[in-house]
Amino acid sequence: MKNVEKLGNMDKTRYDSYYETKKHSDIMYAYTVYPCTIPQDFSFVPLHWQDSFEIIYVKKGTGYIQIDLSTFQAESGDIFVVLPGHLHGLRKFEDSRMEYENIIFDKSFLGNDVVDACSQKYLQPLLEEKLYFPVRIRRGQKMYEKLSGFLDSADVLSDQKPWGYELGVKGYIQLFFSQLFAMSREKKHHGLENKSMEKMKSVISYMEENYDGKITVEDVAAECGYSTSHFMRWFKEMTGTGFGNYLIEFRLGKAAHALRTTEATVLEIAEQSGFGNLSNFNRLFKKKYKMTPGMFRKR
Incomplete structure (x- = not known):
């Protein structure tokens, strides 16, 4: 998460304290999958951010998913990729039901804590906002079948837990990102958008506190x-x-x-x-x- 010296009247200490700090996984295996349903489990997931990757994989139904400044009407099969530090939230669409998976894993799961060609060429530029790829992948789009296949295969291993499944899950997630990087482009920074994002985080933190x-x-x-x-x-x-x-x-x-x-x-x-x-x-x-x-x- 980027350092923020001051946002409006809120100091950096308070700002840093009100993003999601819950540990979703074991430090030795930093990967967790949560099956969720809107509105049965949550009718509304307020905007939040965390220091980990999150993939929202819609299994059935429809609902609204917001990532940063964009709101999508999610449909069955949609895959959303949320990078560390980025705002995201969910809410129901009219009277519809949406079943989805929250796939959450630490940056270390992709090898971010290792200094090698993969980290320097791909992960660091991504985390430094120098690269971007689509946050939403839909059925019919290029590479969708491969990307969804990697997530489905990781799910099977996570459910069955055969000997060595951790290596297999990590491998499928790395293959998933290798395809995303093939779709990546150099990112041109938009100062106004970044400013709005930081201000929204200040609003969320203020609500959490008050x-x-x-x-x-x-x-x-x-x-x-x-x-x-x-x-x-x-x-x-x-x-x-x-x-x-x-x-x-x-x-x-x-x-x-x-x-x-x-x-x-x-x-x-x-x-x-x-x-x-x-x-x-x-x-x-x-x-x-x-x-x-x-x-x-x-x-």
């Missing part, structure tokens, strides 16, 4: 150094939705997680998630999840 209390549009706009009206337009361009709606989705996601994982009362969870009014929380929760918080917890 979602349990009062958050005003004026406060968040000040974090970016924008006027309120400019911030509202900019945020909708970045995310496809208004800030108020996004904040409600964010808080409801926190509440749903607390209902699953804690013994706190519904009132306590509502307050801890930033909802000062219990009846309003119950109404918004039922509208989103089609059931009351109590029913959600029992289910």
Whole structure:
């Protein structure tokens, strides 16, 4: 993740503290696959970033996937490649269901910690934003069959775990990236885009730190150094939705997680998630999840 000296009124220490730091794998085998379903597992995955690679492999259905400034209506078979440090998030599309795999692995899995020709010629330029390749690969596109085949083969080995499967999985992922690098191009930096990305990270970090209390549009706009009206337009361009709606989705996601994982009362969870009014929380929760918080917890 790049160093950021100052973003609006937020200092670098706080900014660096609010990206995803969860360790998804064993340091000796830095590769993990999570099967997920929207909206059954998550109806909304807010924008976030981490210091690892992530491949989102859509198995069935459709949903929205945002990577950096681009939002896609994902379809069955789509493959999305998220590089370290890049924003990404997911949300449901209307009443549709989407099943997908989150394939997450550390940079070391591709040999980034080894100084050799592969690292210097491919991985370092990619991580330094000097190279790019398409973030979305779809059925019918060149090399799709090879790329999806490598992921499917890695899945089979991960499921069956024969002797030596770790070497096989690493080999398939390296073959996957070798095909992507064959499609890569030199990247020309866009200063305005990079600036927007860093400002969005500051907004996400601010919400993570303050979602349990009062958050005003004026406060968040000040974090970016924008006027309120400019911030509202900019945020909708970045995310496809208004800030108020996004904040409600964010808080409801926190509440749903607390209902699953804690013994706190519904009132306590509502307050801890930033909802000062219990009846309003119950109404918004039922509208989103089609059931009351109590029913959600029992289910």
